[in-house]
Amino acid sequence: MAAKLLLHGCCAHCTAYSFKYWQEQGFEVSVYWYNPNIHPFTEHQNRLEAMVKLSQELSFELVTEPLYQMAEYFKKVAEKPDERCRTCFDMRLGQTAVYAARYGYEYFSSSLFISPHQKHQEAVFSAEAFAKETGVKFAYADLRKRYSDSRHITKPLDLYRQQYCGCIYSEYERFGKTDPPA
Numbered sequence: 001m002a003a004k005l006l007l008h009g010c011c012a013h014c015t016a017y018s019f020k021y022w023q024e025q026g027f028e029v030s031v032y033w034y035n036p037n038i039h040p041f042t043e044h045q046n047r048l049e050a051m052v053k054l055s056q057e058l059s060f061e062l063v064t065e066p067l068y069q070m071a072e073y074f075k076k077v078a079e080k081p082d083e084r085c086r087t088c089f090d091m092r093l094g095q096t097a098v099y100a101a102r103y104g105y106e107y108f109s110s111s112l113f114i115s116p117h118q119k120h121q122e123a124v125f126s127a128e129a130f131a132k133e134t135g136v137k138f139a140y141a142d143l144r145k146r147y148s149d150s151r152h153i154t155k156p157l158d159l160y161r162q163q164y165c166g167c168i169y170s171e172y173e174r175f176g177k178t179d180p181p182a
């Protein structure tokens with residue numbers, strides 16, 4: 001019987017190839033949606049809707065965390081916005097590992113590891129820490145060279161495509177140039 005892997009999905013475009021990759025490695029893969037870092041809420045919903053469509057196209061089980069927890073995200077990052085990405089990874093990967101432990105998944109991973117735009121090593125450290133804490137194994141592969149393959153899968157599907165990483169800090173960095181956040 002295939003081992004169960006819970007794949008945190010940060011967005012549909014990064015999840016597409018990540019899902020296929022882990023499925024090809026022989027895992028039974030479910031995708032987990034928990035992204036309190038995506039602001040504002042309407043943007044979160046647009047990205048979630050794209051993920052739902054992808055799950056139908058690629059026929060994977062999508063587990064959607066009902067809690068948005070935007071306020072908790074801001075409470076955690078507000079004091080040190082420069083270190084927010086690690087905090088952001090900790091929230092999302094920590095929750096994924098905890099969910100995986102509670103519902104009997106042997107492994108967890110994330111679509112974050114396909115993106116060349118993420119702080120890759122920070123995300124690896126975060127996942128390793130939660131693997132230790134929960135006992136769920138961290139399935140790691142550096143898929144950054146397959147980023148464009150993932151985009152090729154989603155291109156014909158006409159899914160909503162985001163213009164910034166997720167948080168309002170990243171939105172400002174993308175569209176505002178004069179006064180970057182401290």
Ligand code: SF4
Nearest residue numbers: 085088165166167170
């Ligand atoms: S830039 Fe992206 S990874 Fe970093 S805190 Fe914002 S949403 Fe999270």
